[in-house]
Amino acid sequence: MLAESRSRMVDASIDERRRIERDLHDGAQQRLVALAMDLGMARERMESDPDSARELVDEAHEEAKRALAELRDLVRGIHPAVLTDRGLDAAVSALAGRSQAPVTVSCDVPGRLPEAIESTAYFVVAEGLTNVAKHSRARHAYVNLRLSDAVLCVEIADDGVGGADPAGGSGLRGLGDRVAAVDGSLVLERTAAGRTVLRAEIPCAS
Amino acid sequence: MRVVIAEDSGLLRQGLVRLLGDSGFEVVAEAGDGPGLVDAVNRHRPDVCVVDVRMPPTHRDEGLRAALAARSLVPGLPVVILSQYVEERYAGELLESGPEGVGYLLKDRVADVGDFVDALRRVAGGGTVLDPEVVAQLLARRRRDDPLDTLTPREREVIGLMAEGRSNVHIARSLVVTDGAVEKHVRNIFGKLGLPASDSDHRRVLAVLAYLRD
Numbered sequence: 001m002l003a004e005s006r007s008r009m010v011d012a013s014i015d016e017r018r019r020i021e022r023d024l025h026d027g028a029q030q031r032l033v034a035l036a037m038d039l040g041m042a043r044e045r046m047e048s049d050p051d052s053a054r055e056l057v058d059e060a061h062e063e064a065k066r067a068l069a070e071l072r073d074l075v076r077g078i079h080p081a082v083l084t085d086r087g088l089d090a091a092v093s094a095l096a097g098r099s100q101a102p103v104t105v106s107c108d109v110p111g112r113l114p115e116a117i118e119s120t121a122y123f124v125v126a127e128g129l130t131n132v133a134k135h136s137r138a139r140h141a142y143v144n145l146r147l148s149d150a151v152l153c154v155e156i157a158d159d160g161v162g163g164a165d166p167a168g169g170s171g172l173r174g175l176g177d178r179v180a181a182v183d184g185s186l187v188l189e190r191t192a193a194g195r196t197v198l199r200a201e202i203p204c205a206s
Numbered sequence: 207m208r209v210v211i212a213e214d215s216g217l218l219r220q221g222l223v224r225l226l227g228d229s230g231f232e233v234v235a236e237a238g239d240g241p242g243l244v245d246a247v248n249r250h251r252p253d254v255c256v257v258d259v260r261m262p263p264t265h266r267d268e269g270l271r272a273a274l275a276a277r278s279l280v281p282g283l284p285v286v287i288l289s290q291y292v293e294e295r296y297a298g299e300l301l302e303s304g305p306e307g308v309g310y311l312l313k314d315r316v317a318d319v320g321d322f323v324d325a326l327r328r329v330a331g332g333g334t335v336l337d338p339e340v341v342a343q344l345l346a347r348r349r350r351d352d353p354l355d356t357l358t359p360r361e362r363e364v365i366g367l368m369a370e371g372r373s374n375v376h377i378a379r380s381l382v383v384t385d386g387a388v389e390k391h392v393r394n395i396f397g398k399l400g401l402p403a404s405d406s407d408h409r410r411v412l413a414v415l416a417y418l419r420d
Contacts, residue, residue, distance in 0.1 A: 043284040061317065064317060065314055065317055068313075068317075069314065072291060072314075075290075076291060079289055080291075081290075082293045082296075083269050083293060085266045086295050090293065090295040094293045094295070094343060096292060096346065097294055097342070097343030097344070098343065098346070100343075101344065102346065104347070116409075
């Protein structure tokens with residue numbers, strides 16, 4: 001069981017590297033090619049047709065800014081700098097700040113935890129909020145992190161229509177493997193009040 | 207206007223020196239790390255500093271820390287922090303060092319030379335400049351029964367631009383409305399949020415930021 005999840009973890013990390021390669025190739029790399037072409041053409045036309053040269057330079061400028069924005073999103077998805085610098089509370093608050101639906105965050109985790117645990121907890125919240133945005137038509141989401149009895153409990157709840165299924169969704173299964181890799185557990189449940197709750201419990205031996 | 211630049215990437219430092227030189231600034235010193243920045247500030251007392259967040263040795267937030275150290279050495283020292291990512295938490299730490307004469311912008315903004323130079327001038331003049339991405343994060347934070355939810359879409363646009371540090375005149379121009387209309391929106395916003403009215407553009411900005419960060 002554990003071996004199976006570990007091997008899925010390795011597959012997931014290969015998949016992840018493929019995804020990054022594809023994103024770089026389809027995104028920033030293509031934009032930089034387009035930008036270099038625009039600049040090359042602008043240089044050719046500088047003397048003969050300055051107006052169209054100016055238009056090309058404008059386009060190249062826009063392409064450069066879009067490439068920067070794409071690279072930033074991609075890098076943040078691999079590992080957010082604010083998590084390393086300031087820890088879970090700051091990184092999760094930043095995630096909440098970028099979410100479409102309003103999110104209320106409560107974080108009761110004193111000090112810093114081991115890097116692997118912080119990173120796993122962060123991606124649980126990231127995936128949880130992505131699911132809320134994608135499936136649930138939620139009006140409001142709640143993120144709750146607390147550390148008690150050396151267990152970090154991470155909960156993402158929403159008031160939407162549900163629809164996420166850990167067996168069906170590859171995102172949630174990948175996440176379950178990720179949590180299992182730090183000896184934690186992940187459950188998705190529907191409360192009597194109709195809320196969907198994604199909960200990870202991760203032991204933090206200190 | 208005299209500037210100190212702290213940026214460890216040689217390529218970007220050269221670019222900034224050229225851009226600022228072309229725009230009528232005088233770059234009096236370039237630093238490649240935190241202690242270099244504090245040293246240059248001490249020696250040159252510049253009108254404004256441009257500082258990259260990530261610098262050696264650990265490439266985390268040395269730039270921010272050095273800027274805070276420089277500001278405690280020279281109170282009110284105008285500083286513009288540039289970063290590959292903008293996060294509300296860092297903005298908060300910077301604003302806590304005194305909200306006047308600070309700017310916090312995505313590095314990409316340098317590409318819009320006119321806006322960037324304008325931001326530097328406003329910070330040098332004691333203004334506060336926040337990146338629209340940070341403002342979006344501030345506006346997204348919610349509390350129970352949040353009075354922000356009572357703002358109209360137009361009022362949200364206005365409060366967003368105020369939080370970026372924009373004057374009423376600028377807000378009127380970018381929303382293509384009259385100055386009078388902006389003043390009315392601002393009065394409504396302050397009324398709904400229960401903030402004391404103020405005539406000065408800058409004091410309004412500070413009141414809005416204090417409210418959003420509370």
